[in-house]
Amino acid sequence: MLWDLASGEQKPPSQLELKLHGEAIRSSNSKRILVPGPLIIGAGPSGLAIAACLKEKGVPSLILEKENCIASSWRMRTYERLKLHLPKHFCELPLMPFPPDFPVYPTKQQFISYLDSYIKHFSISPLFRMEVRKAEYDSNIDFWRINAGDDWEFISRWLVVATGENAEAMVPKITGMAEFKGRLLHTSCYKKGDDFRRERVLVVGCGNSGMEVCLDLCNNHAEASMVVRDKLHILPREVLGVSTFGLSVWLLRWLPVRVADCLLLLCARLILGDTEKHGLKRPKIGPLELKNSTGKTPVLDIGALSKIKSGHIKVVPGINRFMDKGVEFVDGRQEEFDTIILATGYRSNVTSWLKEEEFFCKKNGFPRTPFPNGWRGKNGLYATGFTRRGLLGASIDAHRIAEDIACQWNSKTKHLPMEL
Template sequence: MDREVVIVGAGPAGIATAACLNLHSIPNIVLEKEDCLGSLWKKNSYDCLNLHLGKRFCQLPHLALPRHAPNFISKADFIKYLDEYAEKFRITPKYQTCVKSAFYDKESMTWHVVACNGATGKTEEYLPRFLVVATGENAEGVIPQVPGLHTFQGEVIHSYFYKSGEKYNDKRVLVVGCGNSGMEIAHNLATHGAKTSIVVRNPLHIMTKEQIFLGMKLVQYLPFELVDTIIVTMARFTFGDLSNYGIVRPKDGPLVLKARSGRSAVLDVGTVQKIKNGEIKVYGPVSSVEENNVLFMDGKSEPFDAIIFATGYKSTANKWLEDGNETLDEDGFPKKGFPNQWKGSNGLYCAGFARRGLAGISMDAINIANDIKKAYK
């Protein structure tokens, strides 16, 4: 099948890129291995999830979120927005189509994309001039290697599969990972009566959503370092010194840290208060597991009924992209740093790898479509 552009992935990055291409009347097709668009949001995100940033930083190109919507919108409202976005820009992904390989043919100057149609079982081939990798940063959950984890007799899952704390009432649950997902899951577990603990391995910033929202507005006019000083001072006033609970702040401020490393501040949903009142216990790094007991680096040991790993995700692009070595590193992320990470070589593009959330996705989609338009004849 001949298309000018093949987009792999029908998450926000894929449909945003398709929308921008459609506005330029450039033929494209979106291939999606699942049976719906935005599958990570629809199938593999916990029920209590809300967007962490204000809606002005979470909308896709050429369609604003509704004015009447709250500033921090819910998962359900964002899913509705994604569906309306696809309908408005006439995006019809080809579902249950899993890309198995893609390589660049120098003679024809086209990409050779091989996919399997899950509905028919047949192999399909596409020969586009341009290929957009939009499978995202969060394609597959990562569970680190922990000595003895295989001996654990309780439940072990990645946060990718967590939905609600209802079934964990009165169970001893350890959440490994203290990013936004880990902290929100810990709060949700404690709210549902679980005996909750969380592992905090590294320094982290804990802020309110309003503080980060203010910071993102101020940084448009003031230096990052100055804005960080302002919002960190506000956070200290809000939360106090958390070092007695095993939580310390990094040396760099939250906005500088995000720009340099992609690490986000934790936006508190009430977890800090539950830590302070003892509903959630904080532990340091895990050293090993022995059946139901988890051993920690400081020598402590506690029994648990379940372990939930909120330990991040990885890209899967390297599993099927055969000629991406010039563009992607061994972890499947662009070698180029922001703001040039979206463009590779030979008509290869990356959408949604900026580590800057939905705002980064929007920038990628616009840049990719404009660049393809220049080459399109």
Template sequence: MGSSQKRVWVPGPIIIGAGPSGLAAAACLAELGVPSTVLEKSSCVASLWRHRTYDRLKLHLPKRFCELPLMGFPAGFPKYPTKHQFVAYMESYAAAFGIAPRFGAEVVRAERDAAAGAWRVTTRLAAAGPGPGAEEEEEELVSRWVVVATGENAEPVGAEVISGIERFAGRVVHTSAYKTGAEFSGQKVLVVGCGNSGMEVSLDLCRHNAKPSMVVRNSVHVLPREMLGMSTFGVAMALLKWLPVRVVDRLLLAAAHMILGDTGRLGLRRPKTGPIELKNLTGKTPVLDVGALDQIKSGNITVVGGVKEIMKGGAKFVDGREEKYDAIILATGYKSNVPSWLKDADEHFTKEGIPKTPFPSGWKGDKGLYCVGFTRRGLLGTSSDAVNIANDIYRQWTELSDHSTPLHHLFDFKV
């Protein structure tokens, strides 16, 4: 297969990713009159929400904590919108701000050109023409600014985390490909992971007459989604305006014990560090219970310890027990893919692809590099990043007398 490349200067920033983070940044820039070019390797906005989430998914937090800048959810949406409603909101959001991403544009390389004072972003486009001889087209976009908006959840973390899983004879699926427990009715299913996804998938399996066992390797905070009809997250945010984190953590844990009981007796040991402090330190989100705990108490969800290895017909656990299973679901989360395409990423990102500078200052790198959606603070963190990025780029934009480019003499451009 051959390849061809063209080079294009774009006057505003290049935003990589058309999920909530990329759309928020583009909208904030548009509001200030700064154009942007949004690149997205899939064929739609919010592709992770559309294609990599299970059918029963709803927002874990009330909608007022999940709105993007400048535009709220429709008034008729419920307190906890479904995934389909969230995707519809994303589509309406893009339309409202005139955001038209370049779909099918996979970024394979982004690097700073010091001599030109600009960023070169190489995208791989869909092959032109049918058949194996079709030419693969690449395009190099050049801009003063690059906004990394691929986020913390770009790629699934999968089978590589479990020894021997290649030997398993049954079905293995990551939660990114899981849709409904109806596909596993009557089966014994091992769910690897006990975060919000692991808990919800286990609950969904129960409701479709499957028999899930949920792997809990480490300690985990489980909190009720609501306390006395109020969002637990909302209560925590209100208390944090007046009280230290550790005091708020003690109050949340006391309330959780009253509502949920002693989760340690169910095999769900709590960390020594409180839920908010732990979130701030490590990014580990507490589980907000939406019904799984009752299923654990009733025995419909079995809590098991760490897996030592997977065998052809089941699993061997660290305590020496062996169990047979028909299927394995990996609720093992996602990871950033930034190091795979951003050259010299280690100057601003860790080897895991997370900004080295912690929230709230991690949104800005050096020499025109920005990132949004890496705060580990959900859509509230995304909104904060997007506003900061737009204001910073706008300040530079207004200082430039010529928004087209002073760099034509360095490149052969198609403008």
């Protein structure tokens, strides 16, 4: 919601273009908007969660989203066969559960429909096509100035960064990449396996996305090879009908991390067998300890491992260089491919537009303080969706941020500076 400075009433964002002149904007600049409540950057699940929690506490907020829809990453950068990796009760947003008829692991389409219902239920109306170019704290007025879209400037007492861990695709620089004459794409552009039927496809990366893309390719009669350069943990998605994630949460309530890791690896060995003989070596440090220290998520197997064991998915070493028809691996072997898919992940882009050096780390774009204390900075700056704990972590952050802002909220003063 925006604030009509003449009447003191809130106006829906759909009226924004009707309020560009005269009494609605207290500035000679017709594109300067005063936001009485928090300004949230990003209309993904994290941004929607904080908006709902704020509304539940009576605090108005405004979301800026660079794309033309909510949850743009889910809608535009994910493949069709995607399902939530964790059971739905670990992935629901605050104050609204999933529909009871949804399966344990909802599909991409079901999750998007849930988010659509979520914004309707809480009457959340983001401003779309508002890509933030710069956000900087103005100590003269103790407010944040945010430049977005076509030369708009938003002024707000509180700034919530909800662009998350996966703001932009990571594309590695590999020698000779420009020489490859086949199809080269990132998983953010991959949709479905039958687009690659009968092709020789190399997937670069062996995380959850790389494994799932390989499985999808294999199920659609493509010849899939997967680059495994580093050691990784593969765990079964469920143990005796219980989700491995849920089991991990339960174990950590009672046991030290290393003991819990030992039990998880024992279960993995019994269910999946020895993965190392298939070229999938495990790190020395356990999966939970590795996640806590580096943020690297273990792979939850949904069928790719059996295809690796049967030889339908071939494990190959790292790439030394690209060639016009394929690649040369680090062991000197050369192989031709029709398509190469980069399952090389995503990264935060916060430091490219947020002019602040104390809260967010310049190197990786994450809060310097790790979970559970990385949600609040100085001068009304907050972060949600950077916990490396998925939707559950984002929900935890949303509750904390809303509670903190609500304690500062005073509807009588409207929180607006007298001089801009």
